Amino acid sequence: MNERINARPISTINLSRKLKLSQMMVFARVLETGSFIRAANELGLTQPAISKAIFELESFFDEELFNRSNRGVTPTEFGVMLGRRVRSLIAELRFMTDEVQAFRKGDTGHLIVGTLIAASAVLLPRAIAQLQDEAPGVLVTIKEGTAAQLFPKLMTGEIDIVVGRLPERDSQLFTSLPIRHEALYGEEFSVVCGTDHPLAGREDVAVAELADAPWIFPLPESPARMAAEKMFHDAGIPVPTPRVESLSLLANLGLMLHSNLLSFMPRAAAVQLMKVGSLSILSMPAMHNAGRVGFSIRADKDLAPSCKRFLVCLKRAAVDLNQVSE
Incomplete structure (x- = not known):
């Protein structure tokens, strides 16, 4: 029989009287950091104070919140469920603080x-x-x-x-x-390389010249990958096998600076990096309709x-x- 059937009921009144916001904050930080020590450092508390707050919560709910080990702590199934509620509670408090402050100062x-x-x-x-x-x-x-x-x-x-x-x-x-998405503009991608690449500064680079080049491709599940592959398909050329798959702008830039790898990059970002001399944009048409850039809100x-x-x-x-x- 499931032992939780016999667990004592928790009323809303008991919950509001006995639970403290400080305990919720401690629980949230331990959940985020996976460590009592890191949570204590971030909150400016001692480790015993962190342990005490978690123990009080576990005693109140009559459930363990974390599995302890030498490498830190991981939430139990109950801890994961409670964590979702606590995060939402803290977020609501943050919203309330924002609204009060905005009302007073704007x-x-x-x-x-x-x-x-x-x-x-x-x-x-x-x-x-x-x-x-x-x-x-x-x-x-x-x-x-x-x-x-x-x-x-x-x-x-x-x-x-x-x-x-x-x-x-x-x-x-x-x-x-239940998220509202709003597009701001259509994204374009350009083919880019390091400033020392043999193709840097060339006029009218053809897609056929890129078939045997070493490539950094976007991740397979990204819209950018589909746009990249479409460039080769439209030219009637087999899609090259990439040497690296990455969406990290910083990592890709570093790779191009130290090798002859080619990559695809959002044109707006590529133009900014070209202006400061960090990379070159190959002289060829940009890939249009590579995705919609915008914002998402609840x-x-x-x-x-x-x-x-x-x-x-x-x-x-x-x-x-x-x-x-x-």
Whole structure:
């Protein structure tokens, strides 16, 4: 028989009277860091204080929250379930703080932005720079990741907005979550290389010349990969076998600086890096319709004031970026 059937019931009144926000904060940090010691360092507490708070929570719920080992702690099944609720609770408190501060001053708050490679190099920095000029009291935290990592965090309130390449309209990420996606512009990709590459500075490079070159390709599941393969298909040339698969802008740039690898890069980012002499854009047509760049927000939740203000800056930056690229 399942032992949890006999667990003592927990009433809403007992929950609100006995649970403390400080315990929730401690639990959230241990969950995030996977370590009592790291959580203590981040919160400015002692390890015994962290252990005491977790013990009190486990005693209250009559459930273990973490499995302990020499390498740290991992949440139990109950801990994972409680973690989802606690993250949402902390996010709601953050929203309340933002709204109170925005009501009093109109230019403060904490904005947490999730970003994908398509926006992290150009669009996002421009938008944040405008926000800081207008509202320097807004703290901006940037979290980078894949759409599969960022969208669940958007739903729990850990992230306010995701900026980058939007998922395809028929994808599960697009249809399965109550998220509103808004496109700002269509993305173009260029073929790029290091400044010392033999093709750098050449005029009218043909696709056929690239068939036997060593390549960094986007990841197989990305829209950029489909655009890259389409370039070769349209030219009637077999798609080369890549030596590296990566969506990391920084890693790809480093590889091109130290080898003859070619790569695909969002044109807006490539133009910025070319201007500072970090790479070369091959003289050939850009790949159009490689994806839509925009933002994603929860459809069932009002935005925090700082996020509403950021959206204005983001749309303005997108317009400016389109004018520059033209």
